Amino acid sequence: MRVLIAALVLMAAASSATAQLSIEITGAGAQRIPIAIAPFAGEGALPPGISSIVRADLERSGLFRGLEVPALVPPPTESSNVNYPEWRSRLADALVVGSIAARPDGRFEVRFRLHDVVKQVSLGGVAYTLTQQQVRATAHRIADYVYEKLTGEKGVFSTRIAYVVKRGNRFELQIADADGASEETALASFEPIISPAWSPDGRRLAYVSFENKKPVVYVHSLLDGKRHVVANFKGSNSAPAWSPDGNRLAVALSREGGSQLFLINADGSGARRLTNSSGIDTEPVFAPDGQTIYFTSDRGGSPQIYRMPASGGDAQRVTFEGSYNVSPRISRDGKNLAYIARNGGKFQVALLDLATRQHLILTDSDKDESPSFAPNGRMILLATVVGGRGVLSAVSSDGRVKQRLSVAAGDVREPAWGPFIQ
């Protein structure tokens, strides 16, 4: 019976009908794909072990359960003959084996192969060369490969996230791997930094910095650390959002009174007003096709989410439940809207299916802010407060999988999930 279920799960997983992937069998114990990731032969030379990072990545997705693998002598490699019945007896549906070898040029080569234990076939393998500093990045690539082969959707383990850490009166804009490791500081300041937004190519961040005692929008190139002012008009400048082609930003400016939306070139030229309301218009975000902008407005009396053509024009109200719906974000496929809804004094992440109008509260925390879709749409990263401290957490877009991101001490806020690495 168990074998049959496992087989069904794997079949479902192997098909590319991603939405139904299911492992979402209700009842006790989540149905996750049991996978064995054997320690790679020779991985001791490259701490921390690649196989353990691959396993942690896959488990974090909520779709996999990593199995304990005893130390095997000799360790299996990508070219070993696999004894499928033996792995089956360990209840593995899938198996990853691999090896690492030093190259004469000082770099390393890692090779791995993924096996479908149930069907008793190889699903493929890849070889990468890497430096000693690229162990984590390589493990994330391998996890992405395994994830895509077994679920049919792209993995996001190689992507990066941006967030702001506040320690005392110091603010740091940091960039880290999607698992929160390998963090680097892009900007440190004694004044607040908010609203980081990744350019579509992942090479630049737009954000709002208060270093001039008022909010000013900057664009920051991550490769060389060069930054330039995009909007520093009289009044407040905030809420940058990239157009999908990376050429323009939608921003909220108060230069003509109130907070209104403008479109501006990424070099700061050509500001053009988009909205003309007597209320607040802010938090713009482009739909993936670039044709529509979603934003927050209180033009109807309470803050709600609206949409309008990206060139300006009439706006339609999108959210209707409750009296406080803000911070809209659109999934990459354009089908779902994540936002923050206030319910009985609690601020929680909600998800609206734009076609069916069904909405779902995804979290049970009460101070959620700044939702941010993973580029494959499966998870939503958010800021919340636990024990009086700002932390990042993530929830799957069906609300079933929840994670807390372990980021070093301090108040963490303003997360933004970066695009797929190109």
Place this chain on the structure above:
Amino acid sequence: MRTVWIVVVFAAVLAGCASTPDEEQSPAGVEDRRPGTKPPTIGAQTQPIQQPPVAGVDLTGKARARSLLTDPGSILSKRSIFFDFDRYDVKEEYRPLIEAHARYLRDNGQAKMLVQGNTDERGSREYNLALGQRRSEAVKRMLMLLGAKEDQVEAVSLGEEKPKSEGHDEGAWTQNRRGDILYQGEY
């Protein structure tokens, strides 16, 4: 011991008086003014006296204005306007304060001011930034109605980012729903 110090201080004050022209550089008036220092020799050639025009700068007026803005006894040293929850109108009790600042701006046409709006921590940071802007603009509007010029006042928002009180209760939030007035040179 105290007597000795008084003597020293007195001597220093005297020395200071004697060195008035050099006051800026050597405030304590010590080294160069020992008795017995020879005056510089006078050269053989005479110099024509030149009298370029003197453009006077009087800092005393500005200094008085500055102290007027910071003297705790002056209403102009009061810089914060507090708002009720979810409200963006300036309460009547702050009218005298805003009138005083508007009068100052009217009387000092060169003076410039930054009004920073603030909110409590609840809700979206960007939406709060817009709400803080609404508060600073309410203050600016009232200043202008009372005679300040448009280009003298910049209204900006710090949203929830710079709380005056770091607490997470109504007491702290009351402190943080606020507009602050800063004059040029103070920001």
